[in-house]
Amino acid sequence: MKAVVFHGIGDIRLDNVPEPRLERPDDAIVRLTSSAICGTDLHMVRGTLSDMQPGTILGHEGVGVVEEIGAHVRNLRKGERVVIPSTIGCGYCSYCRAGYYAQCDHANPNGPLAGTAFFGGPKGSGPFQGLQAEYARIPYAQVGPVILPDSISDNQAILLSDIFPTGYFGAKLAAVKGGDVVAVFGCGPVGQFTIASCKLLNAGRIFAIDKVPSRLEMAQRQGAEVINFNDEDPVAVLRDMTGGIGPECVIDAVGIDAEVASGGPAHEHGKGREAMLAKELQEIAPHMHPVDGNWHPGSGPSQALHWAVESVAKAGRVAIIGVYPPADRFFPIGLAMNKNLRLTMGNCNHRAYLPELIQLVRTGAIDPSAVLTQQRELVGALDAYKAFDKRTDGWMKVGLKLAS
Template sequence: MKALSWHGRADMRCEQVPDPILVDPTDAIVRITSTAICGSDLHLYDGFNPFMEPGDILGHEPMGIVEEVGSEVRRLRKGDRVVIPFTISCGACFFCQKTLYSLCETTNRNADLARKVMGHTTAGLFGYSHLTGGYAGGQAQFLRVPYADVGPLRIDSDLPDEQVLFLSDIFPTGWMAAVNADIEPGDTVAVWGCGPVGQFTIQSAWMLGAGRVIAIDRVPERLEMARRHGRAETINFEEVGVYDRLMEMTSGRGPDRCIDAVGAEAHGTATLDSMYDKAKTMLMQETDRPHVIRETIMCCRPGGTISMPGVYMGAVDKIPMGAFMNKALTLKTGQTHVPRFHDELLRRVESGEIDPSFVITHTVPIDRGPEMYKTFREKEDGCIKVVLKPWE
């Protein structure tokens, strides 16, 4: 089959690799009809994750048709159309029973490694390094799906792939980011980052009762999407200071809820802390660039909540913990518990409340995947979200 595989920093290749097979009786094999490149894939592309190996297949936003099921699979059958969440969850462990699916303690095949790095293991993830189990990802023509009765969402309607594909990750991620922000009716919500997750965070904030949404980025087409589709007020951080502008917009109080939808590769324009981060990461003395999380702490109103769906990979420093503590802020974060939100979000799509396809800017055959990684990374050609078609 064709698949996109990682071979080092900025080295993605579309290659012929062996088709997956059933390994466990709870597995399914899915023929992928649509898959996508996620912003968090760029952290792997850029070499920020040290637990990648050449030949690893990336991708964690797939959907397709069930081709084969193991002998113990009861909920799916051949021919079912399914969206596959990026989390791999057993459904039976302590955390899965609490619907904390991304914390599943069963599915990470490299649990000992995860414990050494993070103190505990978390769930296995598709296509996201050997720290999370070393599972092949969904940027391929076929995918082996473990615990197939737990994660996949069956699509029984005739909605096109483009309207349901993002139930695999970025729509639930934006939704959980807004849920974690503890939005109360009328709140002012500031969202850092207008990439795909940021766009769905903006949409979700409105659906959860925000009175005002402010979007922060520097890429013109992303800011325009936030204005046009997200009805957000916008700040271009290359033109104005974010803190000063937010204080001006909120009469000095600051946003009630601040959401970091950027994560490990934050940019800050000519700020001392962003230059410090760039130097530290180049010298391998810091793994991530946490400019945004610092800024959210300084900007959020006292007693407010910070939500952090942006992915971080390792160690950061110069976090203003004094401000965080003295302002009595709350921080909530985590990989998304995707199946917890599936029914709610599918209902919103089916009712027409939201059409998630608005975020797509490029749809291409999987053969063009390597070039689209670069286009997406460099924010060229107005690229915000790439959908790959493995069979075209």
């Protein structure tokens, strides 16, 4: 079968690889009809998560049709159409039972303290072969895949695999409630669903911070008040627009690939931090570097975090859903402590939110497919990766069509 395979930093290829087979009685084999490219995939290609193993199939977002099931999978049948949660949980440990699927004690073969197990990730996450392929082995299939109603299209369903649940998780982490003023740093795909989720939770005002015009335009169409950090200092604007108080909730939907401002007031405001950011970049991801004009890491690894802590109101809430590697140890803890902030963060427990979100899509309360701005066949995946990596304007979310 064909699959997008990691060979090294800056080196991914469309290879022919063996089709997966059942390995355990709780496995299923799914013929994938749709996958997608996520910003997290770029962390692997850029070297941010540096323990990627050559030969790993990339991708953690998938929709498909069940082809084969193991003897312990009693809730699925061949031919059923399913969405696959990006993170993997066993369903029976105390964490899964409490809804913390990302902290499952059994899914990660490296042990219960190894961290979240997910498809197409580095050695520390399993590793499990990913979903940018024609077929995939799905472990713990009696728990993970969720059957889709016919009324939900692949274009809608693929966004339920990861980024819609992650945005919703971010809004829940921030404890957004009716009337709250919320600031969302990062208007990429996850940021867009964070904005949408804050609206679902009846936030009073939502500010959206980014520098890419098409991302800011999409956020504005959702009703967010937008701030371009290349033109304005976002901290100063947030304070000015909230009577000097700041938002109650701030959500970091950027992670380590944040960028510093390239000019204007925000650049001047951040000049004193340039040396620190350069040191962070060197220490956190020494292997990250552009390859052949592609695979660009961010220039400000903790920039969004600093802006979040600076801008949030006293006794406010900061939620972090952007990806940071285990080696990252830079955080403005002193300022956060002295402002009495509440900090929440983590990997999304996708499976916990899927039934609720599927119902919202089924009833027409939200149509997630608006975020899917680009679609490519699997054979065009490599060019799509390159355009997505360069943060090309208009490339919000890239879907990969695998089969009908």
